Amino acid sequence: MQARKKYILTAFCACWLLLFYFGGAQIRQLKVPSRRQSEELAAARRWPAWDDEATLKSFVARSAGDGGDVELRESPKIKRENRANVYKDSRCRMETCFDLPLCEQRGFRVYIYPLSKTDKVSESYQKILSSIQGSRYYTPDPLQACLFIMGIDTLDRDQLSLQYIHNVDAKIQSFPLWNNGRNHLIFNLYSGTWPDYTEDLGFDIGQAMVAKASFYMERYRPHFDVSIPLFSREHPQKGGEKGWLLSNKVPPRRKYLLVFKGKRYLTGIGSDTRNALHHIHNGKDIISLTTCKHGKDWVKHKDDRCDRDNHEYEKYDYQELLHNSTFCLVPRGRRLGSFRFLESLQAACIPVLLSNGWELPFSDVIDWSKTVVVGDERLLLQVPSTVRSIDNDKILAFRQHTQFLWDAYFSSVEKIVSTTLEIIKDRIFTHVSRNKHMWNKLPGGLFVLPQYSTFVADYPFYYLDMGLTPKKEFTALIHAVSPLVSQSQPIIKLILALAKSKYCSQIIVLWNCDKPLVPKNKWPSTRMPLIVIKGGRKTMSSRFFPYDVITTDAVLSLDEDTVLSTNEVDFAFTVWCSFPDRIVGYPARSHFWDSNKGLWGYTSKWTNEYSMVLTGAAFYHRYYHYLFTNYLPASLLALIDQTANCEDILMNFLVSAVTKLPSIKVTQKKQYKETLMQQGLKSTLWANPDHFTQRQNCINTFASWFGAMPLVQSQLRLDPVLFKDQVSILRKKYRDIERP
Secondary structure, eight states, X not given: OHHHHHHHHHHHHHHHHHHHHHHHHHHHHTSOOOHHHHHHHHHHHOOXXXXXOSOOOOOOOEEEETTEEEEOOOOHHHHGGGSOOSOTTTTOOHHHHSOHHHHHHHOSOEEEOOOOTTOOOOHHHHHHHHXXXXXXXXXXXXXXXXXXXXXXXXXXXXXTSTTOOSOHHHHHHTOTTOGGGTTEEEXXXXXXXXXXXXXXXXXXXXXXXXXXXXXXXXXXXXXXXXXXXXOOTTSOXXXXXXXXXXXXXXXXXXXXXXXXXXXXXXXXXXXXXXXXGGGGOOSSSEEEEEEXXXXXXXXXHOOTTHHHHHHHHTTSOHHHHHHTEEEEEEEOOSSSOOHHHHHHHHTTOEEEEEOTTBOOTTTTTXXXXXXXXXXXXXXXXXXXXXXXXXXXXXXXXXXXXHHHHIIIIISSHHHHHHHHHHHHHHHHSGGGOOOHHHHHSTTOGGGOOTTTOSOGGGSGGGHHHHTOOOOSOEEEEEEXXXXXXXXXXXXXXXXXXXXXXXXXXXXXXXXXXSSOOOOGGGSOOOSSOEEEEESSOOSGGGGGSOOTTOOSSEEEEEETTOOOOHHHHHHHHHHHHHOTTSOEESOEEEEEEETXXXXXXXXXXXXXXXXXXXXXXXXXXXXXXXXHHHHSOHHHHHHHHHHTOOHHHHHHHHHHHHHSSOOEEEOOOTHHHHHHHHHTOSOHHHHOHHHHHHHHHHHHHHHHHHTSOOOOOBOOEEOOTXXXXXXXXXXXXXXXXXXX
């Protein structure tokens, strides 16, 4: 018995020793290391790969620095996980809290509640409302709408703010269409107030969707809510400034590796993260500056570092840092989002996020792993080694992608609102929705109308990425406004020249003439189908209508008086096959800025530069017919129909806005210009002295709607090989182009 007790006691002691050994090892790991040890530990552990989507493992990193022992404690937003959910219908999804049949019945139309005389609307919310009213989805009739927007300004729900609207609950309950928020969308930039800054909006949202900045993942309802970026009241409603990469493409790395300049919070939520930022500042390639000199009572709360930090803070200019840094630190503020996020995107400064739990803007559709580095607030000291490990190729790719996302979705309030609406529309009509490839590749989801096609290969701007080449065939579309009275008219000669082309698969005559259509036997006989579409749409915009009869990707748009040889047509088509996303053709025009008038000007002079190729003789992809008809607002289409002018300019604006590239001019005989003048075949519109003035006005109207000037100047002209070389004409493929 004594032996048995001895063995039991020995085993018990051994267990205690093992427990003490392994427990002690863990305790030793929790000791506060020196700054050098922390950096070595960070370098050894590393972060997960920069493109890893998995969440970083959570643990507390401690460091000792000049300002004393600093602990990055548990993030305040992590603590909020145990709070009662601020959204009563937290399980809402499109299938449970949205009336989908209503949208299927009425189509996707958006209604805004009218404002009362007592309603105060902030500048930012007015930009949102104006953007919706200017969209193709807006309707002033609530009986035609399936999505409803409140006129009450809900952007700022901080009770301490002057923009805070009281008694929202009582107001929305009086709306006859409220229906517990079903099919309603609420916009919000700021929620909660001091000291907690919770996500509570201060009123019962019911089953409404929320488009919100600084969305916390635990509160975000996937495929129902929309996370939007935090933007300032100075953010432009339309257009917006271009990204900065245009002037700084290479080398991919800039003067500074990583920068931050901003407020440091002495107390309250968000202070832990920013108070530790000084630990990575080295004054050389990492500039991390904070100031506590803000707020009314900062002196009362100032610590030992404030004066030194404030002095260092004043040495650097924020814009200069943005322009000259490869990475920009974007730590959380009082809330998860920060103005620095959009500022970094515009500056092509790769955002390094320190905002645990933030649902990134438009996360349903945007692949942020190609643009940002997502860090952990509690692993601050690993940031320098992580960004240093990213190679130059990835840095350049990241920076280029910041420019794409900035221009496509974030450069204006209108784009932010449009992206929000398009995401919701895709959720409703899932059978005709954009895939992630469409959202994350040029030109971006806003220029892709999935009702045209849900297949990437049907869009011209994806050909290069997919290694596709266009089919070697085109449809000639001739716009006819004059009666056919003679077989010697230019339109007959044009049809005969087209009929000889080996690439032309069909010829369509769009008969917009007031005279009756001539019998079929009056038209020339051709080897391919000759189709005449007559009249129901006698408008200038009708030439760009997406007619079902057009079966080829390539469309050759022609005026009835165009004079081109078969060789000229064939050469232009071969050029278009190399640039299927652009307009390729003959007559070129240009725009310019008139500084005296402060307006855009239009010129038809033959110069070394051009920015437009007129559609009187030009190739383009048929998708642009669909985009022209369904993307552009009714006001612009009405303008060109009323003036019977400018439809060719508008098509150039649209294609350049999509591609961010100029049209392409191909060589032509001067006969094109001279013959038209000699024969007097141009319509009376061109002889009208008001015609040129109208085109000047059109350019400024179009630029105003697009928010910027999308046209791009070019000096490129493509000619056939051996064009005008002193060699035998028999050696040349397109022999007729240089013949008089």
